[in-house]
Amino acid sequence: xxxxxxxxxKALLTINFLxxxxxxxxxxxIFYVWKKKAWGGKKIxxxxxxxxxYQREMGFSMITLAIxxxxxxxxxxxxxxxxxxxxEDIATYGWGYWGLSIVLMIFLHDTYFxxxxxxxxxxxxxxYFHLIHHKSTxxxxxxxxxFHPLEAVIEASIIFLIVWLIPYxxxxxLTFLTFxxxxxxxxxxxxxxxxxxxxxxxxxxxxxxxVNHNLHHKHFEGNYGLYFLIWDRWLGTVRQxxxxxxxxxxxxxxxxxxxxHF
Numbered sequence: 001x002x003x004x005x006x007x008x009x010k011a012l013l014t015i016n017f018l019x020x021x022x023x024x025x026x027x028x029x030i031f032y033v034w035k036k037k038a039w040g041g042k043k044i045x046x047x048x049x050x051x052x053x054y055q056r057e058m059g060f061s062m063i064t065l066a067i068x069x070x071x072x073x074x075x076x077x078x079x080x081x082x083x084x085x086x087x088e089d090i091a092t093y094g095w096g097y098w099g100l101s102i103v104l105m106i107f108l109h110d111t112y113f114x115x116x117x118x119x120x121x122x123x124x125x126x127x128y129f130h131l132i133h134h135k136s137t138x139x140x141x142x143x144x145x146x147f148h149p150l151e152a153v154i155e156a157s158i159i160f161l162i163v164w165l166i167p168y169x170x171x172x173x174l175t176f177l178t179f180x181x182x183x184x185x186x187x188x189x190x191x192x193x194x195x196x197x198x199x200x201x202x203x204x205x206x207x208x209x210x211v212n213h214n215l216h217h218k219h220f221e222g223n224y225g226l227y228f229l230i231w232d233r234w235l236g237t238v239r240q241x242x243x244x245x246x247x248x249x250x251x252x253x254x255x256x257x258x259x260x261h262f
Contacts (some may be wrong), residue, residue, distance in 0.1 A: 009079055012069040019178060020065060023185045031191055032140065041256040042216045043190055044249055046136045053135075057142035060132055064145040064152040071210040075163055080258040085167040093167065104166050105176040106227055112158045112228040118237070120151065121220070129154070139188040139217050143218055145183065187213040192249050199246040211246045215239050219224055 003011070016228040017224075030049065031039060051056075075082055090098055120130040132148040147155055162168070162176075186193060192211050198204035199211070208225045222239035225232045232238045239245075 003077075005077060007145075009069065010071045016065045016069050016072075019181050020061060020145055023181050024249060027185060027189060028141045028150070031189065032089065039191070039256070042192075042213055042238055042249070042253045044245075045190065045218070046193060047138060049136070049138050049140050053138075054140060055250065057136060057140060057146040058090055060147060061142060061145035064147045064155070067149060067152040068145075068156045070111050071159060074233075075159055075205065080160070083165045084183070085165070086163065087167055087169060090169055090171075093169075097167075098169055098172050101166055101168050101172045102176050102179070105162050106179065108161060109158050109176075109180065110162060110163070110164065110227045111231065114224050114231040116154055117226075118224045121224070130191070132212060134217065134220055136188070137218055139190060140212065141185045141189055143217075144184040144186040186210055188217075189224075192253075193248070196250045196253065197247075199243060206233065209246065212238075212242055215242060215245055 010062045033151075033168045041048075055234065061085070073086065087093065093101075115132075120126060129148055133146055133151065136143040136146060145152075146185070162173070185209065187210055189210050194204065194207070194209055198207070199209065204228050207228055208223075208227055212229065216239075219239065222237050223229075223232060224237055229238060246258060
C-alpha cells in the first residue's frame with residue numbers, strides 16, 4: 001500500500017476510533033440512556049457506573065486506540081510487512097476460504113487472549129498491566145478498550161500472529177476487527193443479550209457471555225476467555241457461580257416490569 005505515512009496514521013486512527021465509538025455509543029445510548037429505567041431491572045449488576053468511571057474508561061480507550069493504530073502502521077508500512085500473508089484478489093482462495101479465514105482469526109485470537117489474559121492476572125504482573133482495566137468492576141460499553149498502555153500493546157500484538165500465520169484478504173481482516181470490537185462491547189455491556197438458559201445449551205455452554213465476563217470484572221478471578229469458554233472449561237477456570245449468576249439474570253429478566261425481549 002503506497003500511502004504516505006501521515007495519511008496512513010490518520011486513516012487508521014479514524015477507522016479505529018469510528019469502530020469503537022459507533023459501537024460503544026450506540027449500545028450505551030440504548031441501554032444506559034434511552035432504556036435505562038425500562039430495562040434497569042435486567043442489568044447484571046443492579047447499579048450503574050458513575051460519571052468518573054465512564055470518563056476513565058473513555059480516556060484509556062483513546063490511548064488504546066492510538067496504540068492499536070501504531071501497531072497497524074507497523075503491520076502495513078514497516079519492514080515487518082514482508083512477513084504478511086495478505087492477498088489482493090478474493091478469487092485467489094475463493095469466498096469459502098475468505099469466510100474460513102475469519103473463523104481462524106477468531107479462534108486464534110480467543111486462544112491468544114485466554115493465555116495472555118490469565119498471565120496478566122499473575123500477582124507480579126497484574127498491577128503493571130491489567131489493573132486499569134479492572135478498575136471497571138461494574139463495566140460499561142466504554143470499558144471495551146480501557147487498557148493500560150502496556151496491556152494495549154499486548155492486546156494489539158495478536159494482529160502480528162494473524163497476518164503472519166493466516167493468509168488473509170483485507171476485507172476479511174476488517175470483518176474480523178469489526179466482530180472483535182462488537183463482541184468486546186457486548187462482553188462489557190452489563191446486560192445479557194443471549195436467551196434464557198443459553199448457558200446450559202449444548203452450544204451455549206461453550207460460548208462466552210456478558211454474564212460470564214461481568215463476573216470476571218466483579219471478582220477478578222476465573223472466566224478468562226474472550227469469545228468462547230473452551231479453554232476455561234478444559235482447564236477448570238469457569239467460575240463456580242457462573243450458572244447460578246446466569247439463572248439469576250434470567251429471573252431478573254422475567255420479573256422486569258417491561259419484559260422486552262433482547
